Each structure stands twice: as C-alpha cells, then as structure tokens.
Amino acid sequence: MAEVKEKILTGKKFPFCPGCGHGVAVRQLAKVLEDAGIRRHDVVVVSDIGCSGLVDPLFDTHTIHGLHGRSPALGMGVAMGLDEVPGKKVITFIGDGGATIGLQHVLEAARRNVNMTLILLNNQVYGMTGGQISGLTTTKFKEIIDFEKDVPPFDIVKLAHISGARYAARVNSPKQMAEYLRKAIETEGFTLLEIASLCTSYAFKKLPEFLEVVEPEEAYENDRPPTRIRRRETAPLFEPGEGYEARYSSPVEERKGILLAGSAGGGVQSVGKFLATAGILAGLNTTMKGEYPITVGTGFSVAEVILDRDDIHYTGLAAPDVAVIVTRDGLEKVRGRLSPQTKVYLDESLEKDFDLPVRDVVVRPFGKLVSPKSKALLAAAWMLKREKFLPLEALRDVLADHRLSALFLPVLDKAVELE
Amino acid sequence: MKTTRKTLIDGSKLATEAMARAGADVFVGYPITPSNLMYAYARRRMPYFLAAPDEITTLQWMAGLAAAGKMPVTSSAFPGIALMTEGINMAYAMELPMVIMITQRLGPSTGSATTGAQGDLLFLKGIISGGYPVPVLSPSSFEDMWSLAAKAVETARRLRTPVFLLTSKEMVMTQKSFDTSKLPEITPWKPARRVREPFRPYEPVEALTPAHIFLGDDEYLTRITASTHDADGMIRKAEPEALANTRRLRDKILHNLPDYLEYEWIRGEEKAPVLIVTWGVTAEAARDAVKMLEKAGRPADLLVVKTLLPVAEEIREIIDSYTKLVFAEENLTGQYKEILFGEQTPAHVFAVTGIGEMITPRAIAEAVEKTYHHG
Structure with a gap:
C-alpha cells in the first residue's frame, strides 16, 4: 500500500514579488520533504524578519517566527530542546541580511553541530527596507552598484565549514536545488544551504546576468557526529536540615564584626568561611562576605565575618571590632575602615609605618612562622585565641572536616603555641 | 528534642x-x-x-x-x-x-x-x-x-x-x-x-x-x-x-x-503612625531599624513588597492607609516610590536612598524619627 504523503504547505498564496527566488526555494523544499514522506508534525520551521521570514504562514507544520537575524539561535534552542525526541526536523530560514546580524549564531550552530538545517536565502539585499546591501552581498554586485566594492562579502559556506558544520553548500541553479536540499535535510547534524537568487525589486533590474553576479557553487562536509543534548541526573545542592549543630558555647552576646585583610591566594576567603562556620558550632548566627578585585588572582582579598547571638538581617559592617591584617594589599584596602573601635592584629612586616588611630594594635610575625598561604589562618586563629569569641576547638573541628586538614591543623597548633 | x-x-x-x-x-x-x-x-x-x-x-x-x-x-x-x-x-x-x-x-x-x-x-x-x-x-x-x-x-x-x-x-x-x-x-x-x-x-x-x-x-x-x-x-x-x-x-x-502577589506587612498591636516601605536587600536593614525604633519608643510598621510589578491594588491600599511613609531603597531617586507617586514626591512621603553601599538600619531609623518631628 502506498504511503499517503502529507502536504507540507498550507496552500496560502505566496506573498513574494513576481519572479522572486524565495518561492522557488519554498516549493522545492516542500517537495523534498513530501517525497521523503516526512510528517508535518515532525517538522518545525523557524524563521525571522525580512523577506525570508514570509515563509512562516506558508508551512502547515509546527512554526516559530522570531527576531531579525536570530532565527539560527532560536532554531538551535528548538533543536536542542527536541534532541531527545526522535524523528523531528528543525528547518530554519534566514536571509542574507539576517545572516549578517546573526553571523555568530550561524558559526555557533556549526561549531556545536546541532541537528538543524539552515536555509539561507541570499537575494543580495535587504528587500523590505529599500534594497540596502548586506554582509553577504557579492563583490560583483557591489561593483555594479558602485558601493563598498573593496569590501568582500563573508563566505558563509566556508565559515560554517571551518566552524564544524556537518554539511555546508551554496546552490545557484534552480535545477540542482532539490538535490542540495535533499542532502541538507537528510544529513544529521548542522547543515547549511545558501540559495542564491536576486531580489526582483532591488537587484534584478540592475543586473546583466544572474550567474555573473553570484559566488560560485561549493559544498563541504565534516565527518563528525551531531552534538547530543541529554538529560542528566543531578543531586540536590543541599538537603534541607543539613549542617552543623551547636556543640560549643560562646561568650559573644552583642554583634562582633571581624575584618580579615590579605592578598589573593592567601586563603582569606576560606578563613572567613572557617570562622563563620566555627561560629555556628559555637551556637551563634554568622555571616561571611568576601570582597576582592575583579582580577581574582591578584591584589587584595578581604573577608567580613559577623558573629551575633541574635538573628542577622542587615549584613553590613561599618566599624569592625577586630581587624586581622596580614599583607600590604589588605592594609591599603581596609585602611579607611579602621576606627578607634577597632583592635588590629597586624603582621610584623606592616608595623613600621602603621599609624592609624585604632583601639589597639597587636603585632606578631605571622608571615615568618608559616607560608604566605597560611598566614591569614594563623593570624585569625591567634586572634580567636586572644579575643575568645569562640573556643578554638570549634575552629579545629571545622578544619578537621576540610579536605586540606593535614595542612591546616598544624597551623592551628602554631597559633596555640604562639605567645 | x-x-x-x-x-x-x-x-x-x-x-x-x-x-x-x-x-x-x-x-x-x-x-x-x-x-x-x-x-x-x-x-x-x-x-x-x-x-x-x-x-x-x-x-x-x-x-x-x-x-x-x-x-x-x-x-x-x-x-x-x-x-x-x-x-x-x-x-x-x-x-x-x-x-x-x-x-x-x-x-x-x-x-x-x-x-x-x-x-x-x-x-x-x-x-x-x-x-x-x-x-x-x-x-x-x-x-x-x-x-x-x-x-x-x-x-x-x-x-x-x-x-x-x-x-x-x-x-x-x-x-x-x-x-x-x-x-x-x-x-x-x-x-x-x-x-x-x-x-x-x-x-x-x-x-x-x-x-x-x-x-x-x-x-x-x-x-x-x-x-x-x-x-x-x-x-x-x-x-x-x-x-x-x-x-x-x-x-x-x-x-x-x-x-x-507576595508581601510582608509587619505591624504592632497598634497601628504605628508611620510605614516603612521597602524591598529586596534593604528590607533586611529595615527589619533591624524597626527593632531599633521600637526600643526608642518610636514605633514604625513595615511593608516589604516582594511582588514589585505589577503594582497590586492591595499594596496601594496598605500604603494609602498611612499618613506618613518612609521609602528605603538602594538607588539614587527611590525607584519604587517613583513608580507609586511619580517624580513629584508628595509631602507625606520620605525616602532613604543611596548608592555604593547598603542602606543602614540607622539611616532608616533616623528618617522615621524625623517624621515624628515633622508636622
């Protein structure tokens, strides 16, 4: 029994100007799909703004019609969303103007080799806005109109090919169009077919001979499978109720603000988290806020830790009670925030010209006792020993849980020993 | 336990x-x-x-x-x-x-x-x-x-x-x-x-x-x-x-x-003479400010708007039921206030605004205190 072939087109009157090549392309595509026995429900036609977008109402398939130049990206989204549904064909239309806007989208689709066919209707001009040239207008055409003839067009076929498209080709002859279309539709992965024509309103009148104007036909293939999008199983980021319960006590009643100031790579952010977590172990509410330059690998690194018996809503720290400062970068960053309320724990290397009016300054040679990476931890732990905000055991438990505990615990021991 | x-x-x-x-x-x-x-x-x-x-x-x-x-x-x-x-x-x-x-x-x-x-x-x-x-x-x-x-x-x-x-x-x-x-x-x-x-x-x-x-x-x-x-x-x-x-x-x-529609309207047993209206991160400072004001004997109610747009009639009704309003938001002009009242702020509406750092609880509390002296 012969299979009943589904009609792909709605039968609506074609909206194209008389003689426009777009109509030829639509009819040939519909025939190729029908001949291949493809169901309407298995086809998604993606289009955007411009004459190429006029195809939208012509297809009696699934359709989606978006923004000028963006159909390759929109189509990629659809293709990725349907990648696990077998048998679906995403066919995206774009014009030469749209392809100029969305050039990166085309290259991205090629690079990812998504399962989608892009049909580029290149009629040399922006047909809806007055016949302006696009980035794909050929040099020969521009010579005729005497405009930007020294600027070559993008060869989008070659660009797609070197970006990884499974198949990329240009066809100029209507006679061969069906063959190219069949190849583009049947090939899995990203396929691009540039179909050259001349806008009858703005290009054809000015031209002696169509084939003298367009770029030569070409076709390339990359032997690579399409990128597959597959759902993966993931674990929750946390289980509600997980965390530490209070197993120590703390004398802190009123809010305490601690400022840790050092340099990138010195573990300041980690030490901030250790202190805030140790605070939880000691039954307090805590916050930890990091500050560092956009260039995360250089310059200052500052962490603010708040310890409080009450709930903490506002997380700002205007005047810290304690500042632990271990590097020059850190000192320069927090200099303006130190006040007569602040007690400063300072690395010996910074003592010489430290003249800020703070509550108290305690100096120790933290940097001489451990490596630069451990200096902040040593200074913070020693501060904790002196200030007694939290028992050192709380900090020890946090460090012991860390994958680098073998590095950290000896630093804590040094803090215990240090007078 | x-x-x-x-x-x-x-x-x-x-x-x-x-x-x-x-x-x-x-x-x-x-x-x-x-x-x-x-x-x-x-x-x-x-x-x-x-x-x-x-x-x-x-x-x-x-x-x-x-x-x-x-x-x-x-x-x-x-x-x-x-x-x-x-x-x-x-x-x-x-x-x-x-x-x-x-x-x-x-x-x-x-x-x-x-x-x-x-x-x-x-x-x-x-x-x-x-x-x-x-x-x-x-x-x-x-x-x-x-x-x-x-x-x-x-x-x-x-x-x-x-x-x-x-x-x-x-x-x-x-x-x-x-x-x-x-x-x-x-x-x-x-x-x-x-x-x-x-x-x-x-x-x-x-x-x-x-x-x-x-x-x-x-x-x-x-x-x-x-x-x-x-x-x-x-x-x-x-x-x-x-x-x-x-x-x-x-x-x-x-x-x-x-x-x-989501919002939080925090009131004491008696309606306070002033309502703090805020959203987002500044709401945390406002929560602290309300406590500070309570201690100081200058109570303020608090409206934390969570569904900012579109503006619900219910939100307008709450706001309209107060004779003094203090808006707190971390931007230059008070953008939510502007959405509600336009660029001409009515005399009963005050704003705590700022850029570059979080609005503090103290700044909000001080603005509320001022309304106690105002009219």
Whole structure:
C-alpha cells in the first residue's frame, strides 16, 4: 500500500514579488520533504524578519517566527530542546541580511553541530527596507552598484565549514536545488544551504546576468557526529536540615564584626568561611562576605565575618571590632575602615609605618612562622585565641572536616603555641 | 528534642535548588559578576546546562527550549539584561515560560561589578515595548530566595511568560548561617494538557493563558510568533482579533496577580503612625531599624513588597492607609516610590536612598524619627 504523503504547505498564496527566488526555494523544499514522506508534525520551521521570514504562514507544520537575524539561535534552542525526541526536523530560514546580524549564531550552530538545517536565502539585499546591501552581498554586485566594492562579502559556506558544520553548500541553479536540499535535510547534524537568487525589486533590474553576479557553487562536509543534548541526573545542592549543630558555647552576646585583610591566594576567603562556620558550632548566627578585585588572582582579598547571638538581617559592617591584617594589599584596602573601635592584629612586616588611630594594635610575625598561604589562618586563629569569641576547638573541628586538614591543623597548633 | 542545624549558605544556592525543585530543568547562561554563583550551582544541579556565547544567544536559546517544552532559567546583571531585552520582548509576545534572575549591581553601564544596588526596577517597569507588565518578584531574605525562586518558576509556567527574580549582589553572594530545615517543601506545578478543539495556539483556555503545546507535538500543530498575531498564531497587522490578543497579554499578567502577589506587612498591636516601605536587600536593614525604633519608643510598621510589578491594588491600599511613609531603597531617586507617586514626591512621603553601599538600619531609623518631628 502506498504511503499517503502529507502536504507540507498550507496552500496560502505566496506573498513574494513576481519572479522572486524565495518561492522557488519554498516549493522545492516542500517537495523534498513530501517525497521523503516526512510528517508535518515532525517538522518545525523557524524563521525571522525580512523577506525570508514570509515563509512562516506558508508551512502547515509546527512554526516559530522570531527576531531579525536570530532565527539560527532560536532554531538551535528548538533543536536542542527536541534532541531527545526522535524523528523531528528543525528547518530554519534566514536571509542574507539576517545572516549578517546573526553571523555568530550561524558559526555557533556549526561549531556545536546541532541537528538543524539552515536555509539561507541570499537575494543580495535587504528587500523590505529599500534594497540596502548586506554582509553577504557579492563583490560583483557591489561593483555594479558602485558601493563598498573593496569590501568582500563573508563566505558563509566556508565559515560554517571551518566552524564544524556537518554539511555546508551554496546552490545557484534552480535545477540542482532539490538535490542540495535533499542532502541538507537528510544529513544529521548542522547543515547549511545558501540559495542564491536576486531580489526582483532591488537587484534584478540592475543586473546583466544572474550567474555573473553570484559566488560560485561549493559544498563541504565534516565527518563528525551531531552534538547530543541529554538529560542528566543531578543531586540536590543541599538537603534541607543539613549542617552543623551547636556543640560549643560562646561568650559573644552583642554583634562582633571581624575584618580579615590579605592578598589573593592567601586563603582569606576560606578563613572567613572557617570562622563563620566555627561560629555556628559555637551556637551563634554568622555571616561571611568576601570582597576582592575583579582580577581574582591578584591584589587584595578581604573577608567580613559577623558573629551575633541574635538573628542577622542587615549584613553590613561599618566599624569592625577586630581587624586581622596580614599583607600590604589588605592594609591599603581596609585602611579607611579602621576606627578607634577597632583592635588590629597586624603582621610584623606592616608595623613600621602603621599609624592609624585604632583601639589597639597587636603585632606578631605571622608571615615568618608559616607560608604566605597560611598566614591569614594563623593570624585569625591567634586572634580567636586572644579575643575568645569562640573556643578554638570549634575552629579545629571545622578544619578537621576540610579536605586540606593535614595542612591546616598544624597551623592551628602554631597559633596555640604562639605567645 | 529536635536539634537545630545550621549551614553557611548563600542566596544563589537557595534559589538554584528551589528552581530545580519547582521544575526548572535547563540553565542557559553567560557569566557576569555578580551572578556567577548561580551559574556554578546550576552547572551542578540543572539536568541540562548550556553555556551560551553571549546574552542575546542566551535568550534565543531559552525561547527555543521553552517552545520545545523545557523550563529554562538564567541569571545576569544589567549589562547582560540589556542585551537580552529584545529577546525578552520576543518571549513575552510568544508567551514562553522562563525565569530571569537579575543580580543588581552598581551602574550605569559597567559601573562597579562587585558593588550591590537596587537600580534596575524602573528599567523593568518599561522593559516591554508598549508598557506591558512583566511579573517582578524580589526576594527580601534567604527564605524568600527559596520560596520566590520557586514561585517565579511556577508563575512563568502557569502564565506562559518570562518572570524576573530581582535580587542584588548582597542577596546572592553573602553567606549566612541558615537553618534549611525551615524551608517549605516545593511541589512542582505541572501544566495539564488542556486543549479546546479545534486547537488554536493562542486561544486562552485558562487564566487568560493559552494551552502550551510544544513544537514537535504529535497531535496538534502549533504556531508561535513574536509578531502581532491572531489566535491561530497567524501574523496579522493591527486587526481587531490580533489587537485583542495583544491586549490579552497585559490582562493575563494583571488578572492573575493574586496568584503571585507576595508581601510582608509587619505591624504592632497598634497601628504605628508611620510605614516603612521597602524591598529586596534593604528590607533586611529595615527589619533591624524597626527593632531599633521600637526600643526608642518610636514605633514604625513595615511593608516589604516582594511582588514589585505589577503594582497590586492591595499594596496601594496598605500604603494609602498611612499618613506618613518612609521609602528605603538602594538607588539614587527611590525607584519604587517613583513608580507609586511619580517624580513629584508628595509631602507625606520620605525616602532613604543611596548608592555604593547598603542602606543602614540607622539611616532608616533616623528618617522615621524625623517624621515624628515633622508636622
């Protein structure tokens, strides 16, 4: 029994100007799909703004019609969303103007080799806005109109090919169009077919001979499978109720603000988290806020830790009670925030010209006792020993849980020993 | 006795987990400070994760994925949101569900990427050409980061619309000790397949919202478009049926507002003579300010608005029931105040505003104290 072939087109009157090549392309595509026995429900036609977008109402398939130049990206989204549904064909239309806007989208689709066919209707001009040239207008055409003839067009076929498209080709002859279309539709992965024509309103009148104007036909293939999008199983980021319960006590009643100031790579952010977590172990509410330059690998690194018996809503720290400062970068960053309320724990290397009016300054040679990476931890732990905000055991438990505990615990021991 | 356990956590983690539990399944992202934590968490948590080459592509992929049946989310800051804007308009007109988390930072332009702000509200008020409203939910606490993130996903799906989750640097990056056992359970909202025969892609079936038939459906052919269109999804110029569909976009967001209206109205036993109105990160400072004022014998009530847009009548009624108002928000002019009262601030309305650092509880308390001496 012969299979009943589904009609792909709605039968609506074609909206194209008389003689426009777009109509030829639509009819040939519909025939190729029908001949291949493809169901309407298995086809998604993606289009955007411009004459190429006029195809939208012509297809009696699934359709989606978006923004000028963006159909390759929109189509990629659809293709990725349907990648696990077998048998679906995403066919995206774009014009030469749209392809100029969305050039990166085309290259991205090629690079990812998504399962989608892009049909580029290149009629040399922006047909809806007055016949302006696009980035794909050929040099020969521009010579005729005497405009930007020294600027070559993008060869989008070659660009797609070197970006990884499974198949990329240009066809100029209507006679061969069906063959190219069949190849583009049947090939899995990203396929691009540039179909050259001349806008009858703005290009054809000015031209002696169509084939003298367009770029030569070409076709390339990359032997690579399409990128597959597959759902993966993931674990929750946390289980509600997980965390530490209070197993120590703390004398802190009123809010305490601690400022840790050092340099990138010195573990300041980690030490901030250790202190805030140790605070939880000691039954307090805590916050930890990091500050560092956009260039995360250089310059200052500052962490603010708040310890409080009450709930903490506002997380700002205007005047810290304690500042632990271990590097020059850190000192320069927090200099303006130190006040007569602040007690400063300072690395010996910074003592010489430290003249800020703070509550108290305690100096120790933290940097001489451990490596630069451990200096902040040593200074913070020693501060904790002196200030007694939290028992050192709380900090020890946090460090012991860390994958680098073998590095950290000896630093804590040094803090215990240090007078 | 149940022991309390606390963990050091940030709002990005809470929001990402909540969105995943609410049914978001794909994160499409382009990195930008200060939204990168969500990018990192989503990389671990979302069943699909796509690294887009820019923010324009991000929105296009999200739209395509949503049209094909996925529930996409992203996170960005103003420079990225600006690039997404044409795509957001497209998704709004196409009626595609998605959640866009905005981590506000100091502008204009590149501004200061690691400094918080609340400066993007007015932009969102007018983001859709023609002045059509988009739901804007703004978490005011870690609890909200959880519940509003889930609400945003649910609202996006129910109403087939982009929804904004308007946060700021402090809400997404600062870590707090937090008891996650208090978080309410999240049940994902699953769209029922309600189709009226004959199927018309943009004919509303419930809550002024059309059935969401995905591209590639084996039973119904769907037609999705951003251009002015009729119920069949056929592009029309300004014809009555098409314009009715366009008007419905606004009606849909307004009509369903009770389903996603969130706010907190904190009052003492007696109504205070002044109401603090705030949102987002500044709500945390306002909560402290209310305590300070109580101690000082100058009570103030507090309204934390969480569904900022569209503005609910219920919110206006609460605000209108006070003779003195103090708005607190971290931007230059008081953007929420401007949305309610315009650029000419009435005499009974005061504002605590600022840029470059968080509004402090003291600044809010002082502004309230002043109203006690004023008139």
